[in-house]
Every structure is written in structure tokens, then in C-alpha cells.
Amino acid sequence: MADLARVAGVSKITISRALSDSPLVNRDTRERLQALAHELGYKLNVSARNLRLRRSHTVAVIVEMKPSHDRTMLDPYPLILLGGISQELTEHGYSVLLTTRQGATAAAVQAADGLILLGQGSRQDAVRRFDKLGLPMVVWGAPGDEHIVVGSDNRQGGRVVAEHFIRLGRRNPVFVGNPNHPEIFERLNGFVDALAAHGIKPLLIRRDEFTLASGGDAMHSLMDRGVPFDAVFACSDLLAMGAIRALNTLGRTVPGDVSVVGYDDMPLAASFLPPLSSVRQDWQEGGTLLARKVLALIGDEPEQSETLPVELIVRET
Amino acid sequence: MADLARVAGVSKITISRALSDSPLVNRDTRERLQALAHELGYKLNVSARNLRLRRSHTVAVIVEMKPSHDRTMLDPYPLILLGGISQELTEHGYSVLLTTRQGATAAAVQAADGLILLGQGSRQDAVRRFDKLGLPMVVWGAPGDEHIVVGSDNRQGGRVVAEHFIRLGRRNPVFVGNPNHPEIFERLNGFVDALAAHGIKPLLIRRDEFTLASGGDAMHSLMDRGVPFDAVFACSDLLAMGAIRALNTLGRTVPGDVSVVGYDDMPLAASFLPPLSSVRQDWQEGGTLLARKVLALIGDEPEQSETLPVELIVRET
DNA sequence: GGATGCCGTGCGACCGCTCACAAGACATTG
């Protein structure tokens, strides 16, 4: 910058002002200096500016990346969140620093202006760990009192499925999933409450893995125990698909004998045989919202948790 | 750090050295200062260090994130790459700065010590754009002369499928995919070459989208044209699944009448009905390799392109 | 005419860290 100043015949500070479009410098000078900087291929030193301004224009996104550990970062859908976040932050001149929980001790994270936590659903302790960094922070998941949380309305998700089953005349619904996970616990709650209004109490089959095998396994154990059931609410599409396959093998038809609803509405759900009914969340919007709230917090504006509506996509199952 | 130094009764530089485990300071002093720093909750100012050291310990990963634009960042599998990259970089004290091509002009990218490009397969021009940053750079994709590239052996991928078809006695194979994409072009080449050794010339059905619908559509157009075929090599699992569904609808059995092989071996492939044969790439290893090579380049060590072997998983189709 | 104001620009300091270099304490050597 000193070089540039010498070439242009002005002082460093004028360059600095010109490049940041400050109205303090004369319009003509400003444009001349900007053109010159561009021409000479001048690149601002970000580290220097970060040091002086005491901010980094960076938001750290901390994800759970351990494979096969309830919902992992490698699931495609949570990743659309990342897309939404990235887009929104980029638009506002911020960068995304991607880390795992393990890597979050790395130096660069501490330099971030804000924090977004994804997929930490079942680990409130992990979330709390980041409190002490004292950074503006927004969390994806089920709302709680401790943090600013953005998430889908999982309770509504459970409710709409319950109402769907009621409408179909189902009387013995089953819930398959892991209620330790706060988001799924909410789905279960919504499901149970809405059914209770009709005097129905669903059966809970606890399954921690979100896999086809796990869904199939759940159906087998149900049949083995001889429990009567005519509807399955699986808290992921893969579980639902696994369940349907298993039911067919076991000689029960879907949706004839049993109705099945999944969660997330993954692209394949529509072309599954039979096409899978599923609850859709707006991940993209969620990401945008997460980003917007961190930015607001960074700008010292007050913010609050927010819940996004979900939509039941009724197909054949 | 000055404060810390005052409290500890030493100079700034001794603190600095102690915290970076420099052997220059006495072992006891070092441990005492480290303990003190930890106790007082001292956090190194990363921006200051970056400025002084003229490096950021950050690698920018540039992905293609536009939805529905050949392979997008939102496909799950390319994302395992990101997992591998992240893990390897974190282990070496580096951070991942995630950006899209659009966001890559943002200040922070220029501060990165290195660059990894993902999913820019069909846009060599885009890749070239980053050359002028003059940063150590590694690209995922098909090998070329211009850059250091890490990628799967797509040619081998095509070859093993060809050999598989030959072994099954198929004489009229079809390739479905987008040959404009360099990686897929390689698959096609390997496929064509291996078949040529047996005097067979496959048919190419050009499809740009990697969707079920597109796969089905390809089969319909084949049947409409009355072209005889007994094997389909689809360059993605979704295309393959769509093709199988369509073939069934059209009254042709898989694998009775037609053999089908997909690509990527996504988790659902194994539980598809019938279980899908597919070519598997080692994404995780690819990510690790990408990261390792950037780090080497950053450390001024010479590096070269590398190709990873693929594996044909033969299932029922 | 001098006081007052605005506009555009520049000087010097400083953000927090680490480098080159120096220097004191002590042991070793001839």
C-alpha cells in the first residue's frame, strides 16, 4: 500500500480510504486510485486489516462429521443448510470457516466473528462448550432456553403425520426413531399429542441409526412381538424405506395394510416404489436464517430463536 | 500478551516462545507460562500472528454450489471429499475456508495459503481463473497438463464395466451420461477402448442431468428408436436407477434382458430392488490426498497429479 | 478584513505478534 501511495503521489491513508469507498476522499481521486490499484494488481492484506479492525469477517460453521454417528454431516440434507449459510454470508462479505467439533480448537476458529453450530442435536454439552468463547452464536436444532436456535417445527412435523394417519382411519400407529435426539423428541411429542386428542397412544420403537437396515429391523421386531400396527412414522426417509421393504418381505402391503411416512423428503423418496410420503423441511431457508441471525448478532442487534414450518408431502405410502 | 508478560514477570517474546513450545526457553519457564496462559484464559490473536508470519494457516476450498448444474456441491458424495479434506487439514493445524466460485473474490480467499477446487469438472476456464492468484492449488477431477489434479481413475472405471459386460456376454452396450464433463469423458473412453478390444462399439446416449427422470427418459428414447441393446452403463447411480425403473415399465427385465451398472455406489444402491451394481470411488481417500498435496505445495515441496483406483461392485443388475 | 466553517489530505501512532540481534549468566578451556 505504501508503494501504491508513492506511485500515486498520495499518502497511505488516502489509498486506504479510496479503496474502502470512503466519502472522505474526493470522488475523482477515489476513482483514480481505485483504477490504479486494480491496474497494478494491488491486493489488500486481509490479515493486517483484521488486526487493526479487530474482526475477521469470518463465521465458523461447526459440524458433526463423524461418520455413522446419528445424523452426520455427510447426510446430504443438512448440507443444504451449509449451502444456504454460505450464500447468505458471502453476499454480506463474510466467509465460511468450516470445522468439526474436534477441529474447533484450531486457532482460526477463535478469530471468527461468529459461530454457527450444525448437527450437534444430541449433544447439548458440546454446544455449551462453545459458550465460553463468548462469540455471537446460532444453533440449528430444537429450540431451548440457552441459545439462539433456528430449526424446523418438528412438533408440527409430528402433528401433521398424526393427523394424516387419523384421516386415513389408522388406529395403531408406530413411531420409529431416536427420542434422545432433541429434534426427534419434538417430532415424537407432536405426534403423541395430536394422537392423544383422538384417544390414541402410539407405540415407540427406538432406533438410533438412520439406515435402511435399521428400519427393516424395526419392522421385524414388531412382527416378532406380534404387536398389531397399521401405520409407521419413521423419522427419516431411509428408515421408512427400509421399513417398507421389510413389510413387503413379511407379507404386509404398503399402503394397504400399513401406512408409512418418512422425514426429509429426499429426492429419491418421490421415485421410491411405492412413492414415499414424507415430511419436508426447508433446509435452504434454514441456512439463510442461521446466517442472517449471526450477522445480526455480530452487528449487535438483538435476535431470537425461530422455527420454520414443515410440509407433509402425501404420496402413495 | 503484554499483560500476560507483566503478570508473569517476563517479556512478551518469552511468552510467545513458551506458547509455541520453542526449545529456546527453559523447560520449567515454558511450562509455567503455558499453565499461566491457560489459567488466565489467554487466547493468541490469530490476525496478528498471520500478519507477522505472512501466512494464514487456511486453505480455501472452492466448490460448485449452484443447484441443478451437473454435479453440484449438494450431491452427497463429493461432500465426503470435503470430509477427507477437512480432517487432514485440521490434523495439520490448518483450517478450511469454504466458498463458492462466486464468493471466491471475497477478501478472505486471498488470504488463504492454498486452494482446493472441487466440482469444477466441466469448467476449465473457471479453474484457470484461479491460476493468477498464484497460490498453491490442487484440483479434483480428470488429469490434465495444466494443474495438479487428484481424481479417480475414470478410465479404469469405464474399462471394468466394459469387461464386466463382455464377461456376461453382452454385445450391445449403451453409455448414458454427459461426455462434456471431463471425468465422464474419461469413463466413456475407458469403456469404448475396452469394448473395442472385443470388436464392440457402444452406443452413446447423451444425458446431462444426473437424475432418475433423466435415466428413465434415456431408456424411453432408446426403445422408441427401436435400437437393440442389452447393457447400460450409467454414469451415476441415479441415472441407473431411473433406467431400471423405466426398463421394467417398458417390459424388459433387469438383469435378464439388460444388464445395468451405475457409478458412485451410493448407500441406497445396495438396497435398491434389484440391488444395483456400481463403480465405487474412494472419496474419503481423495479428500485426504487433495489436502496432503496442498500442504506439500505450501511447504514448497514438489507434488504431482495422482489417480485413485476404483472398484466395481457387482450386485444383481 | 478577520472569524468561522467545510472539504480534502497527511502525520504519527498503534493493533498484537515474532524476527534479528544483543546481552547477561555461567561453565569450559588454554
Next chain:
DNA sequence: CAATGTCTTGTGAGCGGTCGCACGGCATCC
């Protein structure tokens, strides 16, 4: 005893920006 070396610590500078404050030039006002 001085010369030399090793070990440990400190001094001052500077990485490349931006902030507070000051300054000169010109128009405006009474």
C-alpha cells in the same frame, strides 16, 4: 585470568493496514 561457548532472556523493529487528530485551502459570513 581472559577467551570462548552455551543457555536463557530481552530490546527494538516492523508486518500492512486504519484511527485520531491536525493542517492547509477555499468559500462564506458579518
